[in-house]
Amino acid sequence: MSKTTQGATPKSQKKTAPAKARATAAEQEEAIAPVSNLESRVEAYRELCGAFVKYPCVMRPSALTGFERRRHVRDTIVEDHAVRIDEKAEGAREKFEELAGSLYSFFRGTSLLFHRDMLGEDERMPTVLALGDVHPENFGIMPNADNVPIFGVNDFxxxxxxxxxxxxxxxxxxxxxxxxxxxxxxxxxxxKITCEFLKGYREGIGFYARHDKEASQQMRADNSPKVVRRMFKKAAKSRKAWLWDRYLNETGRGFPANEELTPISSRIDEFQGYVNEVAKQNGIAPQGRAGELRVKDVCIRHGQGTASLGLPRYYCLIEGPSKDATDDLIVEFKRARRSALEGLVPENDFFAGREGDRITHGQAVHLANGDVFYGSVEIDGMSFMSRERAPFRDDIDLDDLSDKSWKHYAHACGLALAQAHARSDDAGELDYRIEPRILEAMAPDELFMDDILCFARSAVKRLKTDHRFYKRDLALGAFDMSQKRYR
Incomplete structure (x- = not known):
């Protein structure tokens, strides 16, 4: 919440004003500096979180109304996108327009705003490795370590x-x-749909509390609910068709140049080093379906995601074992950022890592025997996470769901989230069984679910107001430049 301050020159100092006006160019440049203080605001919110836990009467952003709330929404979104705005990153304007298009897009793309409203909340509740950005389209089909499609949480x-x-x-x-x-x-x-999500979670936690199978269980095409099995069928596609339909040029030796992909073949050797680094991290041998782990081509991927629009993203084409462009692999490198929950959650004893390492830790904990290409590297001085793209990597098409399917899908998502949380004491930092504690904390069940529903309804009401503020500010140019602080 920066302000431009102008102070009048006292009469006693007016004779010295001309000398002060002859400031060096460096001093003048220093007088106007972009607010690059995401770090300081994170720490400020961390202190506010501690104050709220200690003194529950402390006001949080969720209590703001009217113009103060509008400024909070604007400042938080500018802060969250400061680098993209300052660098005029490709895709940044596209993201802002997408957020204006629908409330659901706004909700998906403003995780920091949402979680600041939860600052310090539920300090007494059991801690897990939280996904952080749960919504209906952050569950889907993806490859496991054996290149078999599985269903689960898919954004870490x-x-x-x-x-x-x-x-x-x-x-x-x-x-x-x-x-x-x-x-x-x-x-x-x-x-009813939302309650099915909560019931699925309660059912899943109860199952893992009794059977302790979260370390190995996976939701596959042969053991999934009917609504998820349909997703597997829809996602089924041969690797050859997938590659040639979208990712290979006419020679089969590299990426095509189009609105989605821009080849940067001059950086093949550089990205070969990143692929080798990920292979070393995860013990991937140059054999089997990974072939010789040789990078054939590299491209920039444009316009993907919602929250990550405008952030750098690269694809590497890895030559498959047959060397005939029918079984190549694609490894994605995506810019890793600070978690939107950083400094907002109640203090705990567990550490997930920083940026790319944190995301890699999340995937390893949340998925049993997941994608082996999840890793962390540094590119151009920035942290990136890696993962494999696959022909059967797919999300739900919510438009296609019937009324009954909506409920079944929500239940399946609750089950998947329960397994992710239950694995916090198997592959994560927790050194005690978490499931019995969660079950105890959810009792009595009906009261617990009603509390979650009440929270969600209040959040939806607040988001609708925030979205109106946002669209008004967007039209007035509020996100064309980051804020500056003046001397």
């Missing part, structure tokens, strides 16, 4: 150790918004 950009309720509250809010805006459902059905 915001993972952080936090109360388990943080994921449930964001997930419930996401299902309420999506079922209204995309599904077109009335209030009663929206409640």
């Amino acid at each position: 950009d915001d993972v952080l150790y936090a109360p388990f309720t943080w994921d449930l509250k964001r997930g419930a809010t996401g299902f309420l918004i999506a079922s209204e805006e995309i599904g077109g459902h009335k209030k009663k059905l929206r409640k």
Whole structure:
């Protein structure tokens, strides 16, 4: 919340004003400096979080109304996108327009704003490795270590150790918004869909508390609910067709140049080093379906994601074992950022790592036997995470769901999230069984679910107001430049 300050020159100093006016160019440049203080604001919110936990009457951003709330929304979004705005990053304007397009897009793309409203919340609740950004489209089909398609949580950009309720509250809010805006459902059905998400989670935690199978269990095409099995069928596609339809040029030796992909073949040797680094991290031998792990081509990928629009993203084409452009692999490198939950969750004893390492830790914890190409490297002085793209990597098409399928899908997402949380004491930092503690914290079940629903309804109401503020500010140019602080 920067301000431009202008002080009048005292009469006693007016004779010296001309001398002060002859400041050096460096001093003049220093007088106007961009507000690059994401770090300082994170620490400020961390202190506020501690104050709220200690003194529960401390006001949080969620209590702001009117113009003060509008300024908070604007300042938080500018802060979250400061680098993209200052660098005039490709895709930044596209993201801002997408956020204006629908409430659901706004919800998906403003995780920092959402979580600042939760600052310090649920300090007494059991801690898990939280996904951080739970919504209906952050579950999907992806490859496991054996290149077999599985269903589960699939976006680890915001993972952080936090109360388990943080994921449930964001997930419930996401299902309420999506079922209204995309599904077109009335209030009663929206409640039922959201309750199925919470019931699925409760069922999953109860199962793992009794059977302790979270370390190895996977949701595959042969053991998934019907609504998820349909996703597997839709995602089924031969690797050859997938490669040639979208990712190979006419020779089969590299990427095509189009609006989605820009080849940068001059950097093949550089990215070969990054691929080798990931292979070393994860013990991937140059054999089997990875072939010789040889990079054939590299490209920039444009216009992908919602929250990450405008951030650098690269694809590496890896030559497959047959060397005939039918079984090549694609490894993605995506810019890693600070978790939106950083400094906002109640203090705990567990550390997930920094940036790319944190995301890699999240994938390893949340998925049993997951994608072996998840890793962390530094590119151009920035942290990047890596993962494999695959022909069967796919998300749900919410438009295609019937009323009954919405409920079944929400239940399946709850089950998947339960397994991710339950693995916090197997592959994560927790040194005690977490499931019994979560079950105890959820009792009595009906009261717990009603509390989550009440939170979600309040969050939806607040988000609708925030979205109106945002669209007004966007039209007035609020996000064309980052804020500056003047002397």
